Amino acid sequence: MVSVCLSARRRPPPRPDRSGPVCPRPAAAFPLPASAGPGPFPRGGSGMAAGRSPPTFLLLGAAGGGKSLLVRRLRQLSAEEPAELGEPPATLPTVGTNLTDLRLPQKVTVRELGGCMGPIWPSYYSECSALLFVVDASNPTQVSSSCIQLLSVLSAEPLASVPVLVLFNKIDLPCYMSLVEMKSLFRMQDVVSCATQPITMLETSARNGTGLADVLQWLRTALKDPC
Numbered sequence: 001m002v003s004v005c006l007s008a009r010r011r012p013p014p015r016p017d018r019s020g021p022v023c024p025r026p027a028a029a030f031p032l033p034a035s036a037g038p039g040p041f042p043r044g045g046s047g048m049a050a051g052r053s054p055p056t057f058l059l060l061g062a063a064g065g066g067k068s069l070l071v072r073r074l075r076q077l078s079a080e081e082p083a084e085l086g087e088p089p090a091t092l093p094t095v096g097t098n099l100t101d102l103r104l105p106q107k108v109t110v111r112e113l114g115g116c117m118g119p120i121w122p123s124y125y126s127e128c129s130a131l132l133f134v135v136d137a138s139n140p141t142q143v144s145s146s147c148i149q150l151l152s153v154l155s156a157e158p159l160a161s162v163p164v165l166v167l168f169n170k171i172d173l174p175c176y177m178s179l180v181e182m183k184s185l186f187r188m189q190d191v192v193s194c195a196t197q198p199i200t201m202l203e204t205s206a207r208n209g210t211g212l213a214d215v216l217q218w219l220r221t222a223l224k225d226p227c
């Protein structure tokens, strides 16, 4: 498992005025449960101190990349009494949004947005404290669309200073592309040098757990050091 942290070229833009209106949610098109829609709150851990909603980490990426399985595994591993991962539970494509609370031990909410929900991803950017972006490293046909999606996410103004973790998942599969190959295909050097966010990259397998301890460690660091 290889990990690399590139970045640090931060050019923090002025913070957006959080008292302004947030993007409207397409409630009629995608009705969400009441628990799925906290209002906007400050990034990082400050919401906790004020007794408000816990920080929300967004989990994005193309359909089938492994987001739902990943977050289930993270919940298993961060439980008070972590159990063996065992066989991966079945997942269904996420239509809408999927909320999972993790205790790191501070409570954090991970909001997965289904890959097929790309058009409404920006509606949730304003409540994001950190971003996880999952790429299927075993699927060469998804590389270019994932790269375009990542560039679009990185250029979104509300996300300009949130820490970003790019996960190259499914490295348990024999056909997976290594971190070196993925970095080359994504032109990561250029992406990182143009990005305003600190970007970390990890290789993972949500199936067998490879790299997930590093993901949890990254989440804990992001909670401690909000941008």
Ligand SMILES: Nc1nc2c(ncn2[C@@H]2O[C@H](COP(=O)(O)OP(=O)(O)OP(=O)(O)O)[C@@H](O)[C@H]2O)c(=O)[nH]1
Residues within 6 Å of the ligand: 061, 062, 063, 064, 065, 066, 067, 068, 069, 070, 088, 089, 090, 091, 092, 093, 094, 095, 113, 114, 115, 116, 134, 169, 170, 171, 172, 173, 204, 205, 206, 207, 208
């Ligand atoms: N081999 C392998 N399969 C994985 C891994 N992660 C996820 N999968 C499988 O990939 C399929 C899709 O996984 P999901 O977690 O549902 O994908 P998703 O990104 O949530 O997809 P959407 O909700 O549609 O956006 C499932 O069959 C998972 O079991 C992995 O690391 N390795």
Ligand SMILES: [Mg+2]
Residues within 6 Å of the ligand: 067, 068, 069, 091, 092, 093, 094, 112, 114, 115
């Ligand atoms: Mg899903």
